Amino acid sequence: MTAPRSVAASGTDRLRAGHAIDAARAEGRPALIGYLPVGFPSVQGSIDAARTLIDHGADMIELGLPYSDPVMDGAVIQQAASAALAAGTRTRHVLEAVEALSGRGAAILVMSYWNPILAYGPDAFARDLAGAGGAGVITPDLIPDEGADWIAASEEHGVDRVFLVAPSSPADRLAYVAGHSRGFVYAASTMGVTGTRASVSAATEGLVERTRAAGARNVCVGLGVSDGAQAAQVGSYADGVIVGSAFVRALIESPEGDLAPLAAVADDLRAGVDRARGAGARP
Amino acid sequence: MTDTAPQDGPVLPELTRPTTPLRAVTGPYFGDFGGRFLPEALVPALDELTEVYEKALVDPEFLAEYRRLCAEYTGRPSLLSEAPRFSRLAGGARILLKREDLNHTGSHKINNVLGQALLTRRMGKTRVIAETGAGQHGVATATAAALFGLECTIYMGEEDTERQALNVARMRLLGADVVAVSQGSRTLKDAINEAFRDWVANVETTHYLLGTVAGPHPFPTMVRDFHRIIGEEARSQVLERTGALPDAVVACVGGGSNAMGIFHAFLDDTDPLVRLVGCEAGGDGIATGRHSATLTGGTPGVLHGARSFVMQDEDGQTIPSHSVSAGLDYPSVGPEHAWLAATGRAEYRAIDDGPAMDAFALLSMTEGIMPAVESAHALAGALELGRELGEGSTILVSLSGRGDKDVDTASRWFGLVDDQDRPAEQGTFPGVPGDLEHLRELARGTLDTPAQEATR
Numbered sequence: 001m002t003a004p005r006s007v008a009a010s011g012t013d014r015l016r017a018g019h020a021i022d023a024a025r026a027e028g029r030p031a032l033i034g035y036l037p038v039g040f041p042s043v044q045g046s047i048d049a050a051r052t053l054i055d056h057g058a059d060m061i062e063l064g065l066p067y068s069d070p071v072m073d074g075a076v077i078q079q080a081a082s083a084a085l086a087a088g089t090r091t092r093h094v095l096e097a098v099e100a101l102s103g104r105g106a107a108i109l110v111m112s113y114w115n116p117i118l119a120y121g122p123d124a125f126a127r128d129l130a131g132a133g134g135a136g137v138i139t140p141d142l143i144p145d146e147g148a149d150w151i152a153a154s155e156e157h158g159v160d161r162v163f164l165v166a167p168s169s170p171a172d173r174l175a176y177v178a179g180h181s182r183g184f185v186y187a188a189s190t191m192g193v194t195g196t197r198a199s200v201s202a203a204t205e206g207l208v209e210r211t212r213a214a215g216a217r218n219v220c221v222g223l224g225v226s227d228g229a230q231a232a233q234v235g236s237y238a239d240g241v242i243v244g245s246a247f248v249r250a251l252i253e254s255p256e257g258d259l260a261p262l263a264a265v266a267d268d269l270r271a272g273v274d275r276a277r278g279a280g281a282r283p
Numbered sequence: 284m285t286d287t288a289p290q291d292g293p294v295l296p297e298l299t300r301p302t303t304p305l306r307a308v309t310g311p312y313f314g315d316f317g318g319r320f321l322p323e324a325l326v327p328a329l330d331e332l333t334e335v336y337e338k339a340l341v342d343p344e345f346l347a348e349y350r351r352l353c354a355e356y357t358g359r360p361s362l363l364s365e366a367p368r369f370s371r372l373a374g375g376a377r378i379l380l381k382r383e384d385l386n387h388t389g390s391h392k393i394n395n396v397l398g399q400a401l402l403t404r405r406m407g408k409t410r411v412i413a414e415t416g417a418g419q420h421g422v423a424t425a426t427a428a429a430l431f432g433l434e435c436t437i438y439m440g441e442e443d444t445e446r447q448a449l450n451v452a453r454m455r456l457l458g459a460d461v462v463a464v465s466q467g468s469r470t471l472k473d474a475i476n477e478a479f480r481d482w483v484a485n486v487e488t489t490h491y492l493l494g495t496v497a498g499p500h501p502f503p504t505m506v507r508d509f510h511r512i513i514g515e516e517a518r519s520q521v522l523e524r525t526g527a528l529p530d531a532v533v534a535c536v537g538g539g540s541n542a543m544g545i546f547h548a549f550l551d552d553t554d555p556l557v558r559l560v561g562c563e564a565g566g567d568g569i570a571t572g573r574h575s576a577t578l579t580g581g582t583p584g585v586l587h588g589a590r591s592f593v594m595q596d597e598d599g600q601t602i603p604s605h606s607v608s609a610g611l612d613y614p615s616v617g618p619e620h621a622w623l624a625a626t627g628r629a630e631y632r633a634i635d636d637g638p639a640m641d642a643f644a645l646l647s648m649t650e651g652i653m654p655a656v657e658s659a660h661a662l663a664g665a666l667e668l669g670r671e672l673g674e675g676s677t678i679l680v681s682l683s684g685r686g687d688k689d690v691d692t693a694s695r696w697f698g699l700v701d702d703q704d705r706p707a708e709q710g711t712f713p714g715v716p717g718d719l720e721h722l723r724e725l726a727r728g729t730l731d732t733p734a735q736e737a738t739r
Binding site for chain 2: 091
């Protein structure tokens, strides 16, 4: 695998998050966004898994940069990320995965805690991500208040920056976060960490509405969505449905190389987003 | 220049902000360090905490309640003790011990815990969670939870629950739930991760009672303020005892709460200079990579909500720390320390496990005071510094905790327990055990000769 090209993609051949959401919107449905940590079960294994998600209907891929201290992640993603780190996964592998996956019809984002990007250099990371054909970065522990360097770097290199909102966010924070985000705003459906849950709170729809009212064009919902029924429900009001732990669990529970269970989870979720805006789906 | 006239009567806890240049810095940033690097979901909770705290600072009722607890529950003011025999091992420097080990629960941690417990009540929250390394902060938090009738969950790395089993039992006897954290390196940093995860999920009812001067704003400032009394009392006590300020103030630094507490009163004592010396845990030695000396061996980065110094690899992944002392075994450090190190106002040195354990035994043998292994790092630093400064100098040492909890660790270090009683684990103390007989000789060497007795 080659190092990411720093000059290749100038934006014209890069699919950004907003493009992917608009394309789904044109089909009358929300976007399906799949998370996988790079390096689990191996770097190539995670690339193959992400290709499977794209082939089975994902509009956007969130590549997790495994981190030693993931305070926003629950047990399933912790387990996979920790195995990826133990196997020697490095930041450059994440950029290699971005390059391997771009140009296949899905927007490729990276989800990373802030310190690995800080260590790489925010400007260099934005530059190399764009060079590899990546769309943007989701930063779960960076709030815009601390993000001056990142905001400058992502503007400079044309990289989406996705900040988060939560059920606890008051109107002024929603406006602040929405105003600093590019691509979409990530709405956490619940106060908690990543992981599958039996149901997605009905209050999430209100959070999405409040975030739109605060100025966000695209609001995607994550945390707790794991099957087609939940995706259809969340997709009735959100611009995108983000799924992580359900995919990672399918990888953990299958022998390495067997991607059929992962594909089945993706098919179910894609069917869910496809029917999300069907007649009567939206109250 | 600051006031050097001895005060009348004991110094009381004070929460209003000092106005001298370095003491007036209140965050969120200390130079390039500090801030709030954490999930958006927690921003409202931090904003609420900041607001409630700022109001409490200027509320006479809050201050009165805090002072009453410090006096009647903690037992403040804590003593300033001479250490004449120990001083003879320190090149003749006069060592004065600030006795936070005599506080209720056995360490300085109670100062901060009582303050935050009062704030928890003001916020209408009914549950506290906390991380703990050595168990001292966990014990103090469980104690305050019992006193205030709060639910309490303590997160502790699995490795630490094993080496500090006595404190685990204490917390459970105080009514707290103790969760052994098996993720990551199974030590303090992982306990903090788990506490943050709990906090995000339960923030409506729960206050995260963070135990050190790290984390997102307002924790570094607030925790420091609740510990400022250590240095404010000590500064006045040293002035009264010796008629002058000390030449140096020495404290151990893990996250750095006792050190910030005792340093703060002296920050603006720069002419003449009071040296501020933080002793980090050198573990097996900086060169081995198995240490917790973040300021000596780390680089700037973000961990647990603040920009500070972090032990990390070139990809920004945290490198597990190591120390014989669970309470110093932390791969970052409070942002105010990072700033004091960067500006040169404070200096930081690494004390390896061996010298720290020697100091643990030497203070026990020469003064009948058994320090916490954490505090023993400061004592070892004072022995070094005393030999550098020589006779006629005065060194104030923060004796941040007592050593009861460390008897098991020390017994194994010095080979006092039979092999058959040792746990199956291997490699905790590589190499030869500490030489207790040699230390006893050193201690006996500090005894007064008849001639010296006559002159005292």
